[in-house]
Amino acid sequence: MNYITTPLEDHVANMYYKIGISEPDSSIEEIARRLGIVLLYRKKPSFSMEGVITLNPFTSKEVRKITFAHELYHTLYHVGTQIDMPHLFRQLQEWQATNFAYHFCVPTFMLQKLKLPAYRSEAITFIAETFCVTNQFAKERLTIYEKQIIGTLFHERLSSSKELPG
Numbered sequence: 177m178n179y180i181t182t183p184l185e186d187h188v189a190n191m192y193y194k195i196g197i198s199e200p201d202s203s204i205e206e207i208a209r210r211l212g213i214v215l216l217y218r219k220k221p222s223f224s225m226e227g228v229i230t231l232n233p234f235t236s237k238e239v240r241k242i243t244f245a246h247e248l249y250h251t252l253y254h255v256g257t258q259i260d261m262p263h264l265f266r267q268l269q270e271w272q273a274t275n276f277a278y279h280f281c282v283p284t285f286m287l288q289k290l291k292l293p294a295y296r297s298e299a300i301t302f303i304a305e306t307f308c309v310t311n312q313f314a315k316e317r318l319t320i321y322e323k324q325i326i327g328t329l330f331h332e333r334l335s336s337s338k339e340l341p342g
Contacts, residue, residue, distance in 0.1 A: 178332070179284075179288065180324070180328045180331060181284060181324075184276065185283075185284040185285070188276075188279045188280050188285075189283060189284070189285040191211075191280075192285070192286075195207070195210035195211060197210070198286070199286065200282075204240065204241050208244070208248075213227055213228070213229055213248065213251060215229050215231065216228060216229070217232070217233035218230050218231075218232070218233075219232060219234060222243045222247055223247065226251075227251060229244060229247045229248060230247075238304070238309050238310045239310065241307075242309055242313055245276065245277035245281045246277040247273070250273050278313070279320075281307055281317070282307045282313075282314070284321065286307075287317075287321060290302070290303075290306065299318060300314045300315045303317065303318060
């Protein structure tokens with residue numbers, strides 16, 4: 177099967193290659209440094225603005241990584257504050273940042289290098305431990321990956337089928 181990557185998967189891979197990271201063991205501090213992002217730890221809700229990401233140090237390292245990726249998207253691709261935005265536009269931005277976080281925390285190009293366990297529950301735990309994310313996050317990311325595989329298989333099947341008489 178030739179896995180068909182999405183533009184987001186390609187973008188995340190290019191981001192990582194550009195900063196010289198190809199393995200899942202880099203810390204968020206190292207990633208932030210290579211991206212030129214200032215990372216601060218404060219006992220406040222996490223947020224980002226103008227190249228600065230603030231994280232709560234009292235959350236788990238897995239939650240901090242997920243939050244970092246979410247806030248990184250806001251920092252890199254959104255401008256202004258969400259306070260005065262229409263509700264649906266704010267929802268769109270949050271969905272974009274969350275979707276990016278799944279792909280940034282568990283990049284497809286890194287995931288494809290792994291030999292995942294045969295049982296789904298074990299694969300979820302393996303992804304969570306390898307990429308330092310929560311099990312729930314790993315479960316959702318695996319679902320996203322599986323759907324893309326199914327889409328690729330469907331596309332290949334359609335491409336190889338003969339045209340029906342008509």
